[in-house]
Amino acid sequence: MNRLPNNHPLSDWLERAWLQRYLERKLSESEAEWFEMYLLDKPHLIAVLEADNDLRDGLALAAAAPSGHGGVSPFRSGFGGGASKKPRGPAMAWAASVVAACGLGLLLAGPLSIGAGGQRAQIIASPERVVFDTLRGVDSPPLVYPGAAASSHVLVDVGLPPDAEHVTLYLAGQAPLALKVSPDGFASFLLPRAAVGKSPAPRIEYRRGGAVTSRTLDIPADH
Amino acid sequence: MQLNAQAIGQVSVDHVALVARIAAGDPSAETEFVLAFQAGVRALVRRHARPADPIIDDLVQDVLHTLITRLRDNALHDAATLPAYVRSTVVFVVTAEYRKRGRRGENDSNPPSPDDLPDPDQPDRHARREQLRGSVHRVLAELSVERDREVLRRYYLKEEDRDTVCTALAIDPDHFHRVLHRARTRMKELLLERGIANA
Numbered sequence: 001m002n003r004l005p006n007n008h009p010l011s012d013w014l015e016r017a018w019l020q021r022y023l024e025r026k027l028s029e030s031e032a033e034w035f036e037m038y039l040l041d042k043p044h045l046i047a048v049l050e051a052d053n054d055l056r057d058g059l060a061l062a063a064a065a066p067s068g069h070g071g072v073s074p075f076r077s078g079f080g081g082g083a084s085k086k087p088r089g090p091a092m093a094w095a096a097s098v099v100a101a102c103g104l105g106l107l108l109a110g111p112l113s114i115g116a117g118g119q120r121a122q123i124i125a126s127p128e129r130v131v132f133d134t135l136r137g138v139d140s141p142p143l144v145y146p147g148a149a150a151s152s153h154v155l156v157d158v159g160l161p162p163d164a165e166h167v168t169l170y171l172a173g174q175a176p177l178a179l180k181v182s183p184d185g186f187a188s189f190l191l192p193r194a195a196v197g198k199s200p201a202p203r204i205e206y207r208r209g210g211a212v213t214s215r216t217l218d219i220p221a222d223h
Numbered sequence: 224m225q226l227n228a229q230a231i232g233q234v235s236v237d238h239v240a241l242v243a244r245i246a247a248g249d250p251s252a253e254t255e256f257v258l259a260f261q262a263g264v265r266a267l268v269r270r271h272a273r274p275a276d277p278i279i280d281d282l283v284q285d286v287l288h289t290l291i292t293r294l295r296d297n298a299l300h301d302a303a304t305l306p307a308y309v310r311s312t313v314v315f316v317v318t319a320e321y322r323k324r325g326r327r328g329e330n331d332s333n334p335p336s337p338d339d340l341p342d343p344d345q346p347d348r349h350a351r352r353e354q355l356r357g358s359v360h361r362v363l364a365e366l367s368v369e370r371d372r373e374v375l376r377r378y379y380l381k382e383e384d385r386d387t388v389c390t391a392l393a394i395d396p397d398h399f400h401r402v403l404h405r406a407r408t409r410m411k412e413l414l415l416e417r418g419i420a421n422a
Contacts, residue, residue: 020400024385036270037306040263050262051407053269054414056379058359060274061352063380162405180397185404 009042012129013155013188019045023052128193129155130219144220153190156202156217160185164206164213171195171202179204197221242302245294253291260309261287267310271317274379275355277348278320286316358413362406370394374402 010018021027022035039045131143160167160181167187169177172195179187191202202217241259244252265283272279290312293299299308366372370392377383377391389399 023403026385033310036267037310040267040306040309041259043262046262046266047411048407049266049270051411053266054355055359055362055375055407055410057269057275057352058355058362058410059375059379061356062359062363063376064275182400 010038013157015045016182019048023049128153129157131157131159132215132217133159142217142219153192154196154219155188156191156219157186157188158204158215158217160187160206161208164208167204167206169202169204172198172200191219238305239302242294242299242305245291246297248295253295256291256294257287260290264309264313267313268317271314272320275352277352280348282316282320286312289316354414358410361413362409365409366402366406371402374399375406378403 009015018027018035018038022032025032027035039049128144133143162185164181164185167179167181169179169187169189171177171191177189179189181187187204187206195202196219200216201219203214204217205212205214207213241252241256245256261283264286265279268282268286269279272282286309290309293308299305363372363375366375373392374388374394377388378385383391385396385399388394389396
């Protein structure tokens with residue numbers, strides 16, 4: 001596992017899944033080793049890792065300070081750097097990202113598949129991705145990242161305010177679907193390509209501070 | 224979404240060409256190498272080292288110096304394995320440092336506090352530690368629920384894994400992820416405000 005396919009980076013969502021498991025120390029030793037090689041020249045992953053390092057360091061310093069919180073010594077026995085230690089979680093076979101892809105794919109595809117008639121959720125290896133980002137303003141067009149040409153689905157990510165609750169997706173001809181919000185503040189779902197461009201457009205609703213906000217997702221049909 | 228935008232826009236380094244140029248004595252290739260890998264090396268050194276270890280900067284320099292020296296000597300026979308070589312050098316240098324401390328009696332059973340370790344003539348390091356400490360106090364203070372503060376302490380200080388923390392505090396994994404993600408994000412915001420974190 002020493003060679004890296006640097007010309008073929010993971011898709012963003014798969015990369016996020018790997019990053020999350022890495023930060024949670026859920027990767028096996030060989031998986032963590034692979035991911036550390038992978039992230040070495042990727043500034044966006046390094047930034048997240050450094051934020052985690054800063055938090056860990058800050059907590060250790062605060063605990064070590066006389067006026068700190070809790071008085072837990074940061075250098076207690078056996079405390080020697082999370083990534084160097086053997087992970088405690090179950091090993092996740094690397095297998096060309098299949099496990100992580102399956103896990104996330106099922107999670108994302110599940111609700112739509114049930115809504116479409118109870119068919120088994122498909123694993124979408126590299127779908128096209130459409131991102132509605134709140135940072136760009138609600139009215140700005142979404143970002144579109146091309147995926148595999150043969151992909152029958154589009155992955156839709158919708159950025160939400162940090163305090164958004166009860167996020168629900170409304171699709172034409174389907175029952176409302178409750179969506180989970182990822183730790184980085186996105187609700188995601190897989191949309192069959194055939195449904196893109198049909199009217200009415202998908203709509204997402206969430207509660208925030210007691211008020212209900214609705215947002216129509218105009219997904220470009222010609223991407 | 225900065226993460227995604229950067230992922231799409233990033234340019235991968237041609238490792239094979241870079242290694243060949245360093246071996247051929249091209250100084251600009253060495254600069255390119257450092258620019259490409261310095262941030263990653265630093266992040267990994269911090270990850271593998273003890274938290275808030277004041278010797279991090281020195282370890283990063285050791286890693287980069289070792290790598291450049293070895294690449295000048297054409298010691299890497301398969302240039303495509305450069306990331307593996309960089310990563311294993313990080314682990315080697317960090318492990319060697321703690322082994323050395325162990326021989327000096329500064330092992331885990333009698334460890335010094337971060338503030339007690341040598342930090343000669345480095346007011347910037349001291350300032351950074353103070354900024355980290357101050358920022359984390361603010362992050363903790365901004366968490367309105369004591370249970371969420373306990374999530375951070377258990378996970379980062381006691382190194383309990385996610386499932387243990389969730390069970391002990393009767394929270395679900397989604398809440399756990401959210402607490403960590405928001406704490407990381409807030410920490411980064413505070414450090415950016417104070418000008419000591421990378422944008």
